[in-house]
Amino acid sequence: QVQLVESGGGLVQAGGSLRLSCVASGRNFNINAVAWYRQVSGKERERVAAIPRDGKIYYLDSVKGRFTISRDNAKNTVFLQMDRLRPDDTAVYYCNVEGFQMNLPTTRLTDFNSWGQGTQVTVSS
Secondary structure (H helix, E strand, O other), X not given: OOEEEEEOOEXXXXXXXXXXXXXXXXXXXXXXXXXXXXXXXXXXXXXXXXXXXXXOOEEOHHHOOOEEEEEEHHHOXXXXXXXXXXXXXXXEEEEEEEEEEEEOXXXXXXXXXXXXXXXXXXXXX
């Protein structure tokens, strides 16, 4: 299993910035795609930003020009830089990582899709 640990959420005033981090850990795995989602209580989870396997970065329209997704492959870490935050960005943010893992000693490859525990981002007006 590949586990994700998120950090970086918190309380910030409108117009401020936060940087979310998501570290993946496990054995013998490769990451194909990464994404950040967010969810407000009572609403569906929505995809905010993603770097899919083909590398074509996706952003939710409402965050374009304000959020930046990036990854550090050497450290198995995904980032979400959030600038010019607005009150409607308030949500629990989740990291999602897809890839494959080699199971030893068989060397069989299995796909995985892991979620972080979520980190609260609150933007005050």
